[in-house]
Amino acid sequence: MYSLLRNTRAALLYLGASPKMIAGLVILALLLLIGLVGPLFIDVRLAEPISVRTNQPPSADHWLGTDSGGRELLAVIIAGTPQTLRMGVLAGVIGTTIGVMLGLFSGYFGGWWDRIISGVTDTMLTIPPLAILLVVAASVRAVNVEMMALIIASLSWMHATRVIRAQVLTLRELGYVQMARLSGLGNFSIIFREIFPNVIPIAFASLVGATSGAILSGMGLEVLGLGPQNTPTLGMTIYWALLYAAFSRGMWWWWCPPIIILALLFIALFLIASALDDFANPRLRSQS
Amino acid sequence: MTWGYVFRRLAMFFAVVLAATTVNFIVPRLAPGDPTAAVLEQLMSRGQQVQGAQDIVTVYRERFGLDDPMIVQYGRYLFNSLRLDLGSSISYFPQSVTSAILGALPWTIALLSVSTVIAFGLGSLIGALLAWPGSPRAVHRLAPFLMVLSAIPYYLLALIVLYLLAIWTGWFPLGGAYSVFPNGFSFPVLWDLAYHAFLPALSIVLAGLGFWALGMRGAMINVLGEDYLALAEAKGLKKGRIFFKYAMRNAMLPQVTALAIALGTAASGSVLVEVAFNYPGIGYLLYNALRSSDYFLIQGVAFFLVITVAFAVLVLDLLYPLLDPRIQRL
Numbered sequence: 001m002y003s004l005l006r007n008t009r010a011a012l013l014y015l016g017a018s019p020k021m022i023a024g025l026v027i028l029a030l031l032l033l034i035g036l037v038g039p040l041f042i043d044v045r046l047a048e049p050i051s052v053r054t055n056q057p058p059s060a061d062h063w064l065g066t067d068s069g070g071r072e073l074l075a076v077i078i079a080g081t082p083q084t085l086r087m088g089v090l091a092g093v094i095g096t097t098i099g100v101m102l103g104l105f106s107g108y109f110g111g112w113w114d115r116i117i118s119g120v121t122d123t124m125l126t127i128p129p130l131a132i133l134l135v136v137a138a139s140v141r142a143v144n145v146e147m148m149a150l151i152i153a154s155l156s157w158m159h160a161t162r163v164i165r166a167q168v169l170t171l172r173e174l175g176y177v178q179m180a181r182l183s184g185l186g187n188f189s190i191i192f193r194e195i196f197p198n199v200i201p202i203a204f205a206s207l208v209g210a211t212s213g214a215i216l217s218g219m220g221l222e223v224l225g226l227g228p229q230n231t232p233t234l235g236m237t238i239y240w241a242l243l244y245a246a247f248s249r250g251m252w253w254w255w256c257p258p259i260i261i262l263a264l265l266f267i268a269l270f271l272i273a274s275a276l277d278d279f280a281n282p283r284l285r286s287q288s
Numbered sequence: 289m290t291w292g293y294v295f296r297r298l299a300m301f302f303a304v305v306l307a308a309t310t311v312n313f314i315v316p317r318l319a320p321g322d323p324t325a326a327v328l329e330q331l332m333s334r335g336q337q338v339q340g341a342q343d344i345v346t347v348y349r350e351r352f353g354l355d356d357p358m359i360v361q362y363g364r365y366l367f368n369s370l371r372l373d374l375g376s377s378i379s380y381f382p383q384s385v386t387s388a389i390l391g392a393l394p395w396t397i398a399l400l401s402v403s404t405v406i407a408f409g410l411g412s413l414i415g416a417l418l419a420w421p422g423s424p425r426a427v428h429r430l431a432p433f434l435m436v437l438s439a440i441p442y443y444l445l446a447l448i449v450l451y452l453l454a455i456w457t458g459w460f461p462l463g464g465a466y467s468v469f470p471n472g473f474s475f476p477v478l479w480d481l482a483y484h485a486f487l488p489a490l491s492i493v494l495a496g497l498g499f500w501a502l503g504m505r506g507a508m509i510n511v512l513g514e515d516y517l518a519l520a521e522a523k524g525l526k527k528g529r530i531f532f533k534y535a536m537r538n539a540m541l542p543q544v545t546a547l548a549i550a551l552g553t554a555a556s557g558s559v560l561v562e563v564a565f566n567y568p569g570i571g572y573l574l575y576n577a578l579r580s581s582d583y584f585l586i587q588g589v590a591f592f593l594v595i596t597v598a599f600a601v602l603v604l605d606l607l608y609p610l611l612d613p614r615i616q617r618l
Contacts, residue, residue: 130556270439
């Protein structure tokens, strides 16, 4: 337990000084603020269709203008950004938890379990996630944000399993694990008390990666029109904008903000994941 | 290459095909509601009088064998899928799902393979130069730019590229793959095809470039510490030779493994890029299928997407031992 605390401190010290981490967290915090502070100033009910005049360019009344469905776009952004984040984090947490468990067991026990788990993992990794998501989302039809997160989570555990398993394979041969085994500690205690604390940095990096991947998959479904129909999300906004030809009608205020916010979100998550990777893999650190 | 290795890879390929078929079979059956009743409801909601609706349901259930035991239905579905009989398309009637997809697939494969190869090659070269101590300064300045680029997904880049280079400047066509449907291959026809494919390909290349560069940079840093590089330098070999034949060649191996893994994501991404550019590949087919609730076609596109990628991965896996002889022993 003591070593866990010390490691955490070392991690925080390193990450606190990493410019990538700081930049990523700052962008992420700003995006979170949109969802937290925005509703205090703007009525998010204006994000519902037919609540304002359609096709208005940005003005003093509507800072980001309105779309063809009569939604106030600033309200859509304020209501949609947290929805997108919530979906991504939910899917990321579920997916990574499953992935870490499978990786720990597969790496630690080895043998048949390992063969089956890593066989399935490698196979699943080559399946284009969109293909499976499409079939599921198209037959479930009316999805909400939580359901979408669950569907996406079922396809975002493989990366975590892979990296955790590789790490556990080396950890389980180390002296202190052998020692714990010789002293009669049970398998589960060894996995969770001796091995797990040492894979936390990698698990965190996978969590950020899985969250980003989940938002990407979610956006893919949304821009195809398979997202939640009654909740304003950033991807659905892009879908409506394309459906109503906002590009060729010059309605930049419709499609620009969701694209910018999504791009910022992906960049922030990438910076955080990359800082965590540098921490977990010191050889990369020395060069950058 | 041992037979055991080939056999394992082949088994993996068939496992993927089987998994895709099973998902296609199970998922619609888990969804609430009876498919035939759903079709009837759809007809009725369009204001059509449906005489003897119950009889129609019975006939359809019998016709599609929906009253047979699940295992029989599954076996039949598997058999039909394996001989690529995926039913008929509603939105492309009277074409079958398979023929509609086979018409669109060459566009996707050409676009995806050319742009992935360019992104992979160029990205790996840039990544290797990023890690190489002797490379020019300008290359190192590229790193943050590439990082940002690798974080932005295919689809968003495609929209940005579409706006900047097609709508705003008008340099490139807004979408489609040709001005007139190509008959035979002549220079103007090829030029027209390349002109239309440029923007979608550019989006895929830009989105992939950063990923490959960063991966290669990591692999290259690991190789740089190796003794054989110091030896090569001590022998007085030329810098370029050390870079390409000693460092890059060894750092490429993990890149090829990553290529097999990244293909699935790349295929998903390029499907969306096609939608953004109305490029007549399977992405565009899928978009039309979704808009007209053409369920068989949606399933068919998903199925073909999975098999195409699985096949590409199989080929890569079988080529891999030629690059890395150590793989035989695994």
